[in-house]
Amino acid sequence: MRPMERWRPLAQDGVLAAVMAALLSAVVFGTPGAGAVDLAAALAGSLALLAWRRAPLVSLFAGTACMLVLTARLQPGPLAAFPVLISVFAAVRTGHRTAPALAGVVFLGVDLAVRLPGAGGLVRILEDTSLLVGWFVAAGVAATVTRHRQAYLAEAERRAAEAERTREEVARRRAGEERLRIARELHDSLTHSISIIKVQAGVAVHLARKRGEDVPPALLAIQEAGGDAMRELRAALEVLRDPGRPGDPGRPGGSDASGAGVAPSGLDRLGDLVERARSAGLPVTVTVSGTRRELPAETDRAAYRIVQEALTNVSRHAGGAAAAVRVDYADDELVVQVDDDGGADPAAPPVPGTGLLGMRERVAALGGRLRAEPRAEGGFTVRAELPLEQPVRAEPRLGGPS
Structure with a gap:
């Protein structure tokens, strides 16, 4: 809560007390025979209104006592009932019933008692008393309605929060069930085939x-690729079945797997990846520049996957082409670039498939930049600029058509 909002109710109560003190003081000064006791009672009863929000019973008892003194000595009329009315409203609103009812009855009784002896116009006195009774009843009813309304709003907020929590739990449970279903499907289909x-x-x-x-060599590459595929599939199944484990790719600092004997996919395995591509008939050269150092887990994994997907695309779509892989360790980012000399035409960019979309999603999740497009001199280039800080979920900043 801002300071202005915190002090606003106190300022409003101060204005109310000051106005009431001014009105009652005017009555005291305008009544012949009034003395210091009457003025003190008027001021004290008005100041009691400063506590009507925070301590309603204190305001009720103090205000009623002061107004009883003032009423018994000066008979100021309905004006003396206002501090008591406000305190009765505050006390009933906070759930008190007996104390405000007694205060109202006592005040009305004293007011009626001091006005009856020797007073003319009995009908007028009874009318004024009936009016005061109506005011007190109205104050009690208004306070009760306000209290029920506040309780209703609090209950509505509680139910809304409970409904939101329930929706989140249902969403998490459904997501978990879907992950298990996907894990079963992958296990029953891909595991058998691989x-x-x-x-x-x-x-x-x-x-x-x-x-x-x-x-x-192609047969050896198939054998090795089959082993790698089985390893990574098992790692993915472990993550799908237990999303809370440290190897969850969706968790900061996680890896593709954390099971025994399962190594994460990163640039430390770039040599194996390149050798498999070469054994499959794809000429590949690798250039690494900058000071090689330990990378954040997600950045390391994303760089490996980008090179892997880029080399796969070269093998599939640029038959007979050669690929050049460049990894540059800059001060604040890692640059991964894969170029090929295939037949891609800048005038007819390819339609992005699942592989390119996956690259963009990985790079966007790390707050990096991706450029995947045909080169002006022929062939295709994939360039990813990945920050070397901890991954930050960010909107993609794409550097070219896919």
């Missing part, structure tokens, strides 16, 4: 060596 590929490649390598034949 296992067959790995086993068959291993059998072929074994038979070739048993017969004394040279094992084709």
